Amino acid sequence: MLTGCDVKRPEAVKSALLAISRLNDDVQALLFNPNKLAPTYPASMILRPPKFNAYYDVMNVKPVDGATWRLEVSGLVADKRPWTVQDLQALPQSSMVIRHICVEGWSYIGGWSGPTLRSFLEHVGADLRARYVAFRTADDYPSSIDMATALHPQTLLATAYGGDTLTDPFGYPVRLRMSTKLGYKNPKWITAIEVTNTYPGGFWEAKGFPWFAGL
Structure with missing residues (x-):
């Protein structure tokens, strides 16, 4: 595909690479099985504490005050009231011990608990036919996923x-x-969850990383 591009025109090359990446996303979405569960592991294998990784150094983490924190809800949902930590804890809780796999090549096994994203979306009356669920964060790291993944039983808040x-x-x-x-x-x-049909992108996706990023 790139052989038809003028390599002296960076925008043409960038456009071609983006088209290939979007095609890969579409193929992964078609292959995704929303009913297939990832492997789980015994609690004895949980890494304590979990491994930290971000686009900044751990010394630059800015703690969030849980007492004043609110989760904003927007987009294609019936109930847009903000949520507190206690509201999330009041939902049915799930636990899973799974492997975290980084694009850089390392991994670890972690044990996570919380409400499923599906239960949260159902609780706020989200349109489950929408295409995307987008997230905003306190560390300015926007991200988004497809609705099928959002509804997967191993997707937790x-x-x-x-x-x-x-x-x-x-x-x-x-x-x-x-x-x-x-x-x-x-x-x-x-800090915020939005249900939308408009492609939201993400922090690393804006820098050329694949959007679907399935395993």
Whole structure:
């Protein structure tokens, strides 16, 4: 495909690469099985504490005050009232011990707990036929996923790790945790969730990383 591009025109090359990336996203979406579960592991294999990774150094983490934190809800939902930590904890809780796989090549096994994203979306009356669920965060790390992944039973709004309340620098009070996507698709310190049919992109996607990023 690139042989038809003028390499002296960077915009043409960029456009071609973007088209290929979007095609890869579409293929991955078609292959995704929303009923297939990722492998789980015994609690004895949980890494304590979890590994920290971000686009900045751990010393630059800015803790969130759970007492004043609110989760904003917008887009194609019936109930747009903000949520507190206690509201999330009042939902049915799920736990899973899964492998976190980073695009950089490392991985670890972690134990996460919290409400499923599906239960949250159902509770706020989200349009489950919408295409995307987008996230904004306290550390300016926007991200988004497809609705099929959002509804997967192993997609959590994690509020606890290893049986204890989530702490900093690991995303307190809530982070996304999925078994079906690479690590960079799991934003921490979530402050807002939007259900939309407009492509939201993401922090690394804007820099050329694949959007679907499935495992």
